Structure formats: structure tokens, C-alpha cells
Amino acid sequence: MTRRKPVVAANWKMNGSRHLVDSLLQQIKQSGVDQQLDVVLSPPATLYSYVDDAIKQLELNVILAAQNINELDSGAYTGEISAHLAKESGCKWVICGHSERRSLFNESSKVTAQKFIKAQSLGMKPVLCVGETTEEHEQGKTYSRLTAQIETILHLGGIDAIKDCIIAYEPIWAVGTGKPASPKLAQEVHRFIRGMISAICPETAQSIRILYGGSVTPDNVDSMFKQPDIDGGLIGGASLVPEKFIKICQAALVN
Numbered sequence: 310m311t312r313r314k315p316v317v318a319a320n321w322k323m324n325g326s327r328h329l330v331d332s333l334l335q336q337i338k339q340s341g342v343d344q345q346l347d348v349v350l351s352p353p354a355t356l357y358s359y360v361d362d363a364i365k366q367l368e369l370n371v372i373l374a375a376q377n378i379n380e381l382d383s384g385a386y387t388g389e390i391s392a393h394l395a396k397e398s399g400c401k402w403v404i405c406g407h408s409e410r411r412s413l414f415n416e417s418s419k420v421t422a423q424k425f426i427k428a429q430s431l432g433m434k435p436v437l438c439v440g441e442t443t444e445e446h447e448q449g450k451t452y453s454r455l456t457a458q459i460e461t462i463l464h465l466g467g468i469d470a471i472k473d474c475i476i477a478y479e480p481i482w483a484v485g486t487g488k489p490a491s492p493k494l495a496q497e498v499h500r501f502i503r504g505m506i507s508a509i510c511p512e513t514a515q516s517i518r519i520l521y522g523g524s525v526t527p528d529n530v531d532s533m534f535k536q537p538d539i540d541g542g543l544i545g546g547a548s549l550v551p552e553k554f555i556k557i558c559q560a561a562l563v564n
């Protein structure tokens with residue numbers, strides 16, 4: 310079986326500061342975790358260039374990711390950031406369809422797919438977030454929800470679109486709640502996603518990296534990362550504390 314390189318991604322959402330960038334990157338440098346796994350930092354857009362400069366200055370292998378892009382190239386869209394602008398500021402990856410974008414900003418799966426394809430067209434790697442609501446979870450609709458979210462990407466981008474991306478499973482009921490999915494449940498869902506990819510593109514199924522996101526902390530990460538189909542994490546709250554984030558990165562190396 311292919312050994313997949315783990316990914317640990319910090320999604321700072323609307324948090325952080327230049328001071329926190331300095332502190333986190335210094336600790337990453339000291340720990341050396343960026344040499345052994347894909348360490349990703351996704352700060353607010355005002356920090357992209359600052360992070361890009363700091364990564365170069367410290368000679369780190371940290372990957373800068375945009376939290377969001379607009380699906381269009383340019384125009385009169387006050388407050389929006391295109392993929393070109395994010396790329397020019399140093400972003401290599403793009404988070405697409407985070408549950409907060411979908412629920413708080415009414416972003417549909419179709420728009421998420423357009424952003425995904427736009428990112429790929431500029432050589433940026435999309436991190437596709439998928440996940441079900443509490444209600445869908447309770448009604449046993451998790452798999453149908455995930456299937457619909459992934460199929461929208463396939464409809465717009467074809468099978469090739471799925472070949473070079475990261476998928477992050479984030480059950481909405483576990484995001485920011487302090488109540489992560491059980492490792493067993495997360496593994497079952499990850500296996501389902503990999504099986505779905507396998508049915509359409511068998512060679513990609515073994516190489517695609519599928520991350521878990523939702524209340525991951527140093528205390529629960531080991532059992533999560535031990536699961537065979539979990540290839541890392543998309544970390545929110547715990548990524549704002551450098552010591553916790555480094556511990557989560559180290560867990561990805563040993564499990």
C-alpha cells in the first residue's frame with residue numbers, strides 16, 4: 310500500500326497576528342516537523358505576504374494556503390480576493406468549501422467547485438472540505454451528503470479534477486465544539502470517501518490524502534491519526550497555540 314505523506318494544516322480563520330506567525334514559524338523551525346510532513350498554514354489574507362516572506366527567510370518547507378478565493382478572475386467585487394491575487398501573495402494551496410463558507414456565506418457546492426477548478430487552473434492545490442450537518446448526521450444522511458459534495462467537483466472538473474487535491478472531512482457538528490467525531494466513525498467515513506474515489510479513479514484512491522477536521526487537540530490526535538485512512542488534520546482552534554500545533558504535527562509523524 311502507498312505510504313501517504315501526512316498533512317497537518319492550520320486554519321486560523323479570522324484569528325492570528327504577525328506576532329503569532331513569528332512564534333509559530335519559529336517553533337516549526339526548531340521542531341523540524343516541516344521537513345517530514347506537509348505542514349500548511351492558512352492565515353487571514355492580510356497575512357499571506359507576511360507569512361510567505363517569513364517562510365522564505367527561515368527556509369521552511371511550510372505551505373501557505375488561502376482560506377478562500379473568489380471563483381472569478383477580477384472585477385468589481387469589493388472585499389473579494391481572486392486566485393491570481395492569492396497566488397501572487399505566495400499561496401500554493403486553497404481551502405475550498407469550508408463549512409463556514411458554506412453555511413455562513415451561503416456558498417453552494419457549485420460555487421465551491423468553481424473555486425476548486427479555478428485554483429487548479431493556476432497550479433494551486435485545492436483542499437476540498439466536505440461534511441454533514443448535525444441534522445444530516447442524525448438522519449443517517451452523511452454518505453449521501455458527502456457523495457453530492459464530491460460529485461459536484463466531478464461534474465464540473467471531470468475525473469482529472471480529483472487527481473490532484475486534498476479532501477478534508479469536517480463533520481459540522483464537530484467543528485469548534487470540543488466534541489470530535491470518534492476515531493472509529495471518522496475512519497469509517499474516510500474509508501467511504503476513499504472507496505468512492507476508488508470507484509472512479511482507482512490509481513488516485515491510494516494516493517489521495519484525506520484529512521480529518523473538527524476539534525482536534527493534542528489530547529485526542531493520536532487515536533485519530535492511527536486510523537489507516539486518516540492522513541492528517543485540518544486544525545482550527547488548536548492551531549492558534551503553537552505548542553499544541555507542533556504536538557499535533559509530531560503525532561502525525563509517529564502514528
Ligand SMILES: O=C[C@H](O)COP(=O)(O)O
Pocket residue numbers: 320407479483484485486487522523524525543544545546547
Ligand atoms: O478548519 C478547521 C476546522 O474547521 C476545525 O476547527 P476546530 O479545530 O476549531 O474544530
